[in-house]
Amino acid sequence: MSLRWEEQREFFRDARRARYIARMVGKAADLIAAMSLWHIPGAAGVFAALFYILMCDGFPGGRSLGKWLTALKVVRIDRDGMDFTASLMRNLPVAAPFLLYLFPVIGPFLAYTVGIAILLIETYLGFYDPDGQRAGDTFAETLVVEYRQGSDGVPLSDRRA
Numbered sequence: 533m534s535l536r537w538e539e540q541r542e543f544f545r546d547a548r549r550a551r552y553i554a555r556m557v558g559k560a561a562d563l564i565a566a567m568s569l570w571h572i573p574g575a576a577g578v579f580a581a582l583f584y585i586l587m588c589d590g591f592p593g594g595r596s597l598g599k600w601l602t603a604l605k606v607v608r609i610d611r612d613g614m615d616f617t618a619s620l621m622r623n624l625p626v627a628a629p630f631l632l633y634l635f636p637v638i639g640p641f642l643a644y645t646v647g648i649a650i651l652l653i654e655t656y657l658g659f660y661d662p663d664g665q666r667a668g669d670t671f672a673e674t675l676v677v678e679y680r681q682g683s684d685g686v687p688l689s690d691r692r693a
Contacts, residue, residue, distance in 0.1 A: 549664050550604045550676040556655075558598030559626070562588055565597050566630070578634065585627045590619030595679065609673040622672035625650050 562585070570581040588596035594606035594614035606614055606622070629647030633639045654666045669675060 548678040550602075550678055552658050552664065554602040554604055554678075555658065555676055558596070558602040558604055561598035561601050562596050563626075570630075582627060582630055585630060586620050586623050587616050588619065589622055589674075590614055590616035593679075594674075599676075599679075603679045604676055605679040606674050606676055609675060614674070618672045618674060622668040622674050624671070625654065625666075625668045 566581040566585045569584055570577050572580055589599070589606045591614075594608075595604070599605055606619075608614060608618055628650060629643040632646055633643035635642060654668070657670075658664060658666045663675065665675065
């Protein structure tokens with residue numbers, strides 16, 4: 533897995549890496565969308581929220597709602613297009629607390645404790661990994677970069693109002 537990343541590192545050297553605060557805001561927007569879906573009555577809401585969390589980066593262009601709002605996109609290291617399999621692998625650590633919440637009685641306790649542990653690990657990796665990859669990015673071999681507009685190639689975060 534790391535061999536392929538080492539081979540592709542040169543290609544991604546000039547890619548504008550996503551700022552971590554933008555990544556956190558984008559993930560927060562995705563989690564808000566998922567929690568909104570969770571409130572749909574019955575099992576449909578639970579399945580809709582889990583589907584969104586697991587598959588959101590597999591949408592066209594590797595852009596979930598949160599990535600779209602923060603002008604980011606997910607790219608695969610092998611330069612293939614994002615697909616639902618890569619999105620599932622990438623977002624499984626984030627979805628784990630939601631899955632644990634479904635267990636009767638002990639589920640909420642497990643969801644909160646595991647969720648806090650995952651949050652701390654993912655935040656640490658995002659800040660201190662030299663490539664800015666969190667655990668899910670490493671599992672799925674993905675990288676989050678700023679989305680460049682097709683017209684002029686300037687990222688939205690560099691535009692002045």
